Amino acid sequence: MWFFIGQFLSDIMQSINSYIHRAQAKKSTTAYRSTWQRLHIDFFLFTSVLAVITMGLFILYSAANQNMHIVEKQLLRFLIAFFIMLIAAQIPPQRFRQWTPVIYFLGLMLLAAVLAIGVVSQGAERWLDLGVVKFQPSEIMKIAVPMALAWYFKDRQLPPSFKDVVIAGLIIIVPALLVAKQPDLGTALMISISGACVLLLTGLNWRWIGGSLLALVASTPVLWHFMHNYQRQRVLTFINPARDPLGTGYHIIQSKVAIGSGGVLGKGWLNGTQSHLNFLPAHATDFIFAVCGEELGLIGSTVLIVLYLFILYRCIYISLKAQDTYTRLLAGGLALTFFVSFYINIGMVTGIFPVVGIPLPLISYGGTSIMTLLTAFGILMSIHTHRKLNTK
Template sequence: MSLQRPPLWQIIKPHLVVFDGALSLILFLLLSVGIVTLYSAGMNFPGRVEDQLRNILIAFIVMWIAANVSPQTLLRFAVPVYTVGVTLLIAVALFGIVKKGSRRWLNIGMVVQPSEIMKIAMPLMLAWYFQKREGLLRWHVFLIACLLLIVPAGLIIRQPDLGTGLLVLAAGFYVIFFAGLSWKVLVGLAIAGAASLPVVWSVMHDYQRQRVMMLIDPTSDPLGKGFHIIQSTIAIGSGGITGKGWLMGTQTHLEFIPERTTDFIFSVYSEEFGLIGNLVLLLLYLLLIGRGMLITANAPTLFTRLLAGAITMIFFTYAFVNMGMVSGILPVVGVPLPFMSYGGTALVTLGLGAGILMSIQRHRKLVQT
């Protein structure tokens, strides 16, 4: 008597239950909006949509792998991943490849950008650090945490890569804040930061100063440094309430918007879908952040709470900084719009973060059952 094979669904189901339904739906909608917008933005760039679909597939695989890794395993790998990341950053400073005046890449048989590793390695390390000191949080614990954060962030900013450096700083800060950093310390840090602005200005690179000046008055150099932001804000404003319609953006297709498939894709979206489209997009990001915060609130350990909270706030930081710089309320720092901008590295990093959130949610359910 031959054994009956189980139904196909029963074979596939164990491999799919690792995905969080609500989070997966939100990501699917964001990626779909991104592909639709990229199709319009990249009409003069053959192969962009196909490349992005490949990037999405790679990010999906990374997300699936991360969702299958238990938080306990992540805890064990926190220190090695952080150590490797910092070591590679030091190697970049000593032997890195220079492109367009920046030393950000390292050839280890293949060209890699180690700063991307720290976007996840940083919150992973600090979450491990605070987990090991749960119940013993004193001022010196937070001081050491700040040192663990400042070293890699400083190496990244020195490359120079201000955008990635700020993202790594933000990721680490969120962990320290969620661990219980006093509001008095935060106020003190804010005052100290404001007082140090003249020093910061003096050590900034010329292009960084120019970006700040263009934020204040982009019309001072309308055909040069201010061109990006002027054309971007024109595109956003010209979209009106309902937008000009898909594939109908004049600023986009007359090639006035720079970097329209990457950092400035929000300008393309705003011109074609208008205020209503922007409200829908903001709602999707709010749902993404809300779902991440719900996972954070229900996480069973300090490590998973800190890690989930930091990853969720990284999503928020990506979206806020990108929309802010494209809209002219923040300096241009080269931060992509999450799950929409063209590019493989950022998308894989974001997919890894989403997979970790799904792992935390899944293993919480396993503990409860």
């Protein structure tokens, strides 16, 4: 442990050092690095994230019935998360590569611990109470699983062999099952998807992709058997929301009413009736996109989605510019995970997907997912800013 901390501190010192000696570097014959690069911050990604967060805080202010206290709390979380992001950005990718197995197995142990001694929160064991902070280990796995896969494939020949795919599958399945057991279907799904994204990028044989999709469909009855009753209700409701309009179908109907009634221009910021009069459930957390749709209309929703696509574009760009397999797979995996997380949330809120408890990244009220997400962006920045610059 101390070894890691020592490494970590030396990395930080190194980046500060390089910043201080930028004048020297400028004069040297090596390629020019901008101030942002010296700070290991990717300017494009940073501003896009900041734009989404700013827009998100305005939406949250309205969704929280103009409760400034909630916005301040969220802002504080962002500040902490930004700090963590900046620190993550200072750590060179090879360090992440070294730590990967440790992070992954530590995460697995924490998940087991949650199952053993987790405190019951909202009917599901997700939180590990560390005395001062409540901690959700399943969130770590969203990053740890792509890391572990990238680490596993870094020295292996791509496209992967059958044996490699099986091992990769285990790397994904074990934490996903532990999370699903909590039960937290949404995060388990996100973990599996983050793993699947990396596998897709390794150049996995199309036949295997098709085969596993078929297997997934075939295993639906088995999955159904293992589902909790509320999860089954959600799926049934997705198939037919009118089945139970006041019960499980209520969420999705009210959410569609909110978005639909917003129209092109929206009802105006702070003027949404669905959210302010509490018809829309969870309007500050999982269903916050409906507030955006209701108050800011099609235009506001489009702006938000386009901002997300900016972030996505930059992440994919970073992955394409990455210089080795590990960073390439990790960056690509994280980028696609980000896409899937906002896409599933918006899809759920607009009724494309069944209701799963996935928050809208960077906007939904709540702490843990913000930390994870900004840490991921930090890693992406680190990957991009620690590249060896090849002079032509």
